[in-house]
Amino acid sequence: MNIQDIIKLIWYVFQIAIGYNLVLPFLLLVLYAIVKKKTEHNLTSKPEADYAIIVTAYEQTTLIPAVVASLLKLNYSNFLIYIVADKCDVSDLKFEDDRVIVLRPEQTLSSNTRSHFYAINRFKRAHERLTIIDSDNLVDPNYLLELNKLFDLGFSAVQGVRDAKNLDTLYAALDGARDIYYHFYDGKLLYNVGSSATLAGSGMAFTTQLYKECLGHLDITGAGFDKILQKEIVSRGYRIAFANDAIVFDEKTSKSDQLVNQRARWINTWFKYFSFGFGLIGKGIFQLNWNKFLFGLILLRPPLFIFLLIGLFCMLLNLILNPFLALIWFLGFVIFIIGFILALAINNTDARIYKSLWGIPTFIFYQVLSLLKVRNANKHSVATKHFHADKKTQ
Structure with a gap:
């Protein structure tokens, strides 16, 4: 040749x-x-699982009252809200409901996972499950109920839907279109053909034990903790379920400079972590594991x-x-x-x-x-x- x-x-x-x-x-x-087959959820009455709702904020707390008000309207009773206000002024974050705990780290964390574990290490009780919500999110009142349907089927990791909260600019609407595309193909379809939904950074939930097992030994800085987390979950033989009706309303990028900076971080994480796909494809082939093989293929994209x-x-x-x-x-x-x-x-x-x-x-x-x-x-x-x-x- x-x-x-x-x-x-x-x-x-x-x-x-x-x-x-x-x-x-x-x-x-x-x-x-x-x-395609209809998934039959277990409709028998079960005690409410205990959730920790972790809300992370960095520098900005403007939208925190809105997300807390939204969370307090959940059709659910067994949860506590942990607000990790990293590098924030918390003087105005006063809440009368004792289910809301405001945590202000003594030193700047500058990391999603550091904020998550800052909350985990200060849990008021041993929560069975945790869910991660961004400080700009709002939640559907049935959010936790919909997550429970998948947990009750035996899953330990569930991704919900991040629906657009604002569509008032061209960039926000196009960002919303992108999310719909990815939620449909990388969420609903991947899960329903036997693989795993990709994680989206928020609107996701895990058993506390699995989250600690996957990330407790790592110190992750910069964007992309969800890329590492999903690789750790799938590598361990778990599937990430997709809850089509567990909805969080997410703030979409509305300005061009905001779009450029955000996408720069996202693109950086792909270059940094896409190689995870090779390992999962290899494991999928040698272990005859469809979940790992197909998910690895998606990570290379x-x-x-x-x-x-x-x-x-x-x-x-x-x-x-x-x-x-x-x-x-x-x-x-x-x-x-x-x-x-x-x-x-x-x-x-x-x-x-x-x-x-x-x-x-x-x-x-x-x-x-x-x-x-x-x-x-x-x-x-x-x-x-x-x-x-x-x-x-x-």
């Missing part, structure tokens, strides 16, 4: 490695349609805009090198677009999101700009600063 053949082989392998990402969501949808832009480059280059392959790429994009639209249609998407789709090129442009900040992404901020004024609680 000469050097030209080797280059050609590498080129083909590269195209396959990128191109499968265009059609994999649609293949998951087809598989889901084939194996680049951020959406990256593989779309690389795919577009491959298609245009093949117009010169190999028109037949260019046609294959075109068909791949058609399949991807169909899958994207189906995800929106199946989820009864808000009309404002459909109207925002014309802005996708602008959205991608700002994410390309975020690539310039990837190397120092975690130095810009350890949390997204929000500017949307919350006018009501759910």
Whole structure:
């Protein structure tokens, strides 16, 4: 084999490695349609499991009263709320309900998991389960009840849905569209075809024992603790369930600079942790474990805009090198677009999101700009600063 053949082989392998990402969501949808079965939840009455609700805040506490008000409206009684106000002024965080515990670390933690374990080490009682909520979230009143349905089936880790709280700007609406796409394919479909839902950073719950087992021995800084956590969970042989009706309302990015900084951190975490996928794929093959294999495949996938832009480059280059392959790429994009639209249609998407789709090129442009900040992404901020004024609680 000469050097030209080797280059050609590498080129083909590269195209396959990128191109499968265009059609994999649609293949998951087809598989889901084939194996789809209605999950029968155990409806027998059980004592309420004891939850610790951990709310983390960094520098900003503006939205904390709203999230606490939302949590206190839960149709549930057996829980305590732990607010970890890292590097925050807590003088205004006064709550009459004794179920709300405000914790102000003596030293700056600058880490999600440090904040979580700061709360865990100060639990007022031995909570059976914990759920993680961001300081900009609101929750559906039935949030814990819906999580319980999956825990009662024997799962130890559950991811809920992060629905858009604000769709008032182009960026927020497009961010909401992205979340719908990922929740559908990386959440609902992955779980229902026998693998695990990916974790989304908040709106997720675990048995306290599993969370401590997975992360208690690690000191994680910067963004991406959820990437490490999901790898640890799946590696141990657990599946992460998806609770389609356990809803948290999440603040979406509303400004371009906010979008760039946030995506820079997210892209940084992919480059940092995507290699986890190789290990899980290997374990899946040798252990004949479908959950590990498919989940590992998902972890290798680049951020959406990256593989779309690389795919577009491959298609245009093949117009010169190999028109037949260019046609294959075109068909791949058609399949991807169909899958994207189906995800929106199946989820009864808000009309404002459909109207925002014309802005996708602008959205991608700002994410390309975020690539310039990837190397120092975690130095810009350890949390997204929000500017949307919350006018009501759910």
